[in-house]
Amino acid sequence: MDRNSAIGLFLISALLIIYLFFAPKPKPEPAAEKPKTTATTAATASAPLDSAAATQALGSFGSAAVGTAQTTQLKNENITVTFSSKGGRVEAVRLNNYKTFSGKPLDLFTAQSAQLDTRFRTNDGRQVKLSDLYFRAEPQGTTTLRYVADVAGGQIEQLYTLAAGSYELAYNLRFNNLSASVTQEPLTLSFVDNVRQTEQDRKQNRNHTLINRYLVSGDHTALGEASEKPEEVKVAEPLKWIAHKHDFFVAGIVAENQFQSGQLNATVDLEDTTYIKTLSSTLAIPAADVQQGKANFRFYFGPNSFNTLKAVAPDFDRNVYLGWGLFRWVNRFVVLPVFHFLEQYISSYGIIIALLVVLIKLVTWPLTYKTYESQAKMRVLKPEIDAIKEKYPDDQLKQQQETMKLHSTMGVSALSGCVPTLLTIPILFAMFQFFPNAIELRQQPFLWAHDLSTYDDLIKLPFSVPFLGNHISLFTLLMTLSTLAMTYQSNQNNPAAMQGPMKFYSYLMPLVFFFVLNSFSAGLTWYYLISNLVTLAQQAITRRFVDDTKLRAKLEANKIKNKDKKPSGFAARLQDAMKAAQEKENQSRQGGRPTAATDDDSSDDSGTGASDVSPKRPRKTRRS
Numbered sequence: 001m002d003r004n005s006a007i008g009l010f011l012i013s014a015l016l017i018i019y020l021f022f023a024p025k026p027k028p029e030p031a032a033e034k035p036k037t038t039a040t041t042a043a044t045a046s047a048p049l050d051s052a053a054a055t056q057a058l059g060s061f062g063s064a065a066v067g068t069a070q071t072t073q074l075k076n077e078n079i080t081v082t083f084s085s086k087g088g089r090v091e092a093v094r095l096n097n098y099k100t101f102s103g104k105p106l107d108l109f110t111a112q113s114a115q116l117d118t119r120f121r122t123n124d125g126r127q128v129k130l131s132d133l134y135f136r137a138e139p140q141g142t143t144t145l146r147y148v149a150d151v152a153g154g155q156i157e158q159l160y161t162l163a164a165g166s167y168e169l170a171y172n173l174r175f176n177n178l179s180a181s182v183t184q185e186p187l188t189l190s191f192v193d194n195v196r197q198t199e200q201d202r203k204q205n206r207n208h209t210l211i212n213r214y215l216v217s218g219d220h221t222a223l224g225e226a227s228e229k230p231e232e233v234k235v236a237e238p239l240k241w242i243a244h245k246h247d248f249f250v251a252g253i254v255a256e257n258q259f260q261s262g263q264l265n266a267t268v269d270l271e272d273t274t275y276i277k278t279l280s281s282t283l284a285i286p287a288a289d290v291q292q293g294k295a296n297f298r299f300y301f302g303p304n305s306f307n308t309l310k311a312v313a314p315d316f317d318r319n320v321y322l323g324w325g326l327f328r329w330v331n332r333f334v335v336l337p338v339f340h341f342l343e344q345y346i347s348s349y350g351i352i353i354a355l356l357v358v359l360i361k362l363v364t365w366p367l368t369y370k371t372y373e374s375q376a377k378m379r380v381l382k383p384e385i386d387a388i389k390e391k392y393p394d395d396q397l398k399q400q401q402e403t404m405k406l407h408s409t410m411g412v413s414a415l416s417g418c419v420p421t422l423l424t425i426p427i428l429f430a431m432f433q434f435f436p437n438a439i440e441l442r443q444q445p446f447l448w449a450h451d452l453s454t455y456d457d458l459i460k461l462p463f464s465v466p467f468l469g470n471h472i473s474l475f476t477l478l479m480t481l482s483t484l485a486m487t488y489q490s491n492q493n494n495p496a497a498m499q500g501p502m503k504f505y506s507y508l509m510p511l512v513f514f515f516v517l518n519s520f521s522a523g524l525t526w527y528y529l530i531s532n533l534v535t536l537a538q539q540a541i542t543r544r545f546v547d548d549t550k551l552r553a554k555l556e557a558n559k560i561k562n563k564d565k566k567p568s569g570f571a572a573r574l575q576d577a578m579k580a581a582q583e584k585e586n587q588s589r590q591g592g593r594p595t596a597a598t599d600d601d602s603s604d605d606s607g608t609g610a611s612d613v614s615p616k617r618p619r620k621t622r623r624s
Contacts, residue, residue, distance in 0.1 A: 260285065
C-alpha cells in the first residue's frame with residue numbers, strides 16, 4: 001500500500017465514520033388453493049352509557065353513543081384486520097406471515113398500543129369523535145365491511161374493503177344528510193401509535209422507527225431517524241400520504257385526493273420497557289370531501305419491502321431507506337436488481353451476498369488493477385525517490401518538487417493510486433444503508449447467525465464494554481482479522497511507503513471499525529469479510545500480470561519520450577504553486593529582502609574598499 005493509496009483509504013474511513021454518526025425476503029406464504037378474504041364477528045361486553053348524559057355531551061349525535069362494542073375481522077393470506085363497532089374503526093392489525101424476533105405473532109399494532117380516530121365539530125359547538133359513537137356492522141361478502149351510525153337525522157357511513165393477497169385496506173368515510181348539523185371545518189383524523197420492539201436490536205429498532213410524509217407538491221421528508229428527543233412538525237401544505245415506519249414494517253395512510261394539512265409528532269421514553277417510541281399523526285380531511293363521498297383513503301399495513309411499496313403510492317418506496325443522492329441511486333438501480341435476480345435462483349441469502357461481492361469485484365477489477373499498478377510503479381521508482389530524499393534531507397518542499405518532476409518525466413500520476421479507491425465510495429456507502437434496511441435478510445439464518453439483518457451474538461460477554469456492547473459479533477471479528485491481514489500484506493510489499501504514523505494508522509483503522517460495526521447487521525460484516533478475501537485473491541492474481549522489469553522498461557521509455565516535455569494542466573499549476581511557495585520561503589529566510597540586495601549591502605558594510613573600485617549607482621529619490 002503506497003502513500004497515495006493509504007491517503008485514499010484513510011479518507012474513505014474518515015468519511016464513513018462521519019456518515020455513520022451523522023447521518024429480506026418475506027417469509028414464504030402458505031400455499032392456498034384459492035386466495036380469499038374472510039370476515040368474522042365477535043361481541044364484547046361494554047358498560048352502557050347514560051343516554052341523558054350522552055345527549056347532553058353530544059347533542060343530536062348522542063343517540064349513537066349507547067351500545068355494545070363488537071369486533072369484526074377481515075382477513076386474507078397476508079393480514080388480519082380487526083375492527084370495533086365502537087367508532088367503526090380499525091382496532092388491530094396482524095401480519096400473518098411474520099413473527100417477532102422472539103417467535104411471537106407480529107401484531108403491527110393492537111387496541112392497547114394504538115388508536116385510530118376521527119373527530120369533527122357540530123354547528124352547535126360540540127366536538128364529536130367517531131370513537132364516541134357505536135356503529136352497526138354490515139358485512140358485505142367476505143371482502144367488504146360497512147359501518148353505519150344513524151345520527152342527527154342522517155348517517156355516518158364507513159366502508160372498508162380488503163382485497164385478496166393485498167396489504168392495502170381501502171377506506172371511505174361519508175356523511176349523509178348531515179350538512180345542517182356539521183360545520184365546514186376540516187375533520188381531524190388522528191393515528192397514535194405506541195411502537196413495540198419486534199427486532200433483536202432494540203436501539204436499531206427505535207432508530208429506524210419514524211414518520212415519513214409526502215406532500216402533494218412532490219416533496220418527501222421525514223422526522224429524524226435516530227432522534228431520541230421529542231419532535232414536532234406542522235405541515236401547512238396538502239399531503240398525499242404519511243407512514244409510520246416500524247423498522248421493517250409500515251402502517252401508512254394514503255389519500256386518493258389529499259389531506260389539507262397535518263401535524264406529526266414523535267417521542268421517546270428511554271425508561272419505558274414496553275414501547276420503544278410513540279408516533280402520532282394528525283391529518284385534516286376537507287369537509288366537502290366527506291359530505292360528497294369523496295373522502296377515499298387506503299391504509300397500507302405490511303412489510304417495508306421496496307418492490308411492494310413502489311406500487312402503493314408515489315414515492316411510497318422511500319420508506320425503505322437506501323441512502324441519499326448517489327448512494328440511493330446505486331442501491332436502487334444496481335444493488336437491488338442484482339440482489340432480487342439472484343434470490344430467484346438461490347435460497348441462501350449468505351450465498352447471495354457472497355455472489356454479490358464477487359460480481360461487484362469483477363466489475364470494479366479495472367480500478368483494483370489500476371491501484372495495484374500504481375503501487376508497482378512507486379515500488380520501481382523507490383531508488384530514485386530515496387536518492388532525492390538523501391540529496392535534500394532537510395528541504396521537504398524541494399523533495400516534493402523533485403519527486404513531482406520525476407513522476408512527470410516517468411509518466412506516473414501521483415493521484416492514480418487513490419482515485420480508483422475513492423471511486424468505490426458510492427458502493428461502500430450504499431452497502432451501509434442496504435443491509436440494515438433490507439427486509440429480505442430479516443430472520444434469514446446463515447452459518448452461526450440466526451438473523452442476517454442484525455448482529456450475530458455468538459460470543460456473549462458477562463459485562464458491557466463502552467462502544468462495543470455486551471457481545472462480540474463473530475462476523476465482525478473475522479472481518480477485522482482479514483482486514484489486518486490484508487494491511488500487513490500490503491505493508492510487507494511496500495515497507496518504505498508505510499512508515500511511522502502512516503503504518504500505525506493503517507493498523508488502527510481496522511480496530512476502530514471493529515467497534516463501529518460490532519452491532520451492525522451480520523449481512524454487512526459478512527459482505528466485507530468476503531470482500532476482503534476476494535481482494536486478497538485479486539491482488540495475488542494481479543501480481544502475475546504486473547512484471548516489475550517490464551514496468552521499469554516502460555518507465556524508462558517514458559523518460560526518454562518526456563525528456564523535453566513541459567508539464568501541463570493540473571501538474572503545471574501545482575508546480576507553479578510549489579515554486580511560488582519556494583520563493584516565498586527563500587525571501588522569509590532572508591528577512592523579506594531579495595538575495596542580490598542583501599549581497600550589495602554586505603559589500604558596503606564590509607569596509608574592504610570594494611566600493612572604491614566599483615562606483616556606487618546614484619540612488620533614486622522618490623518624488624512626492
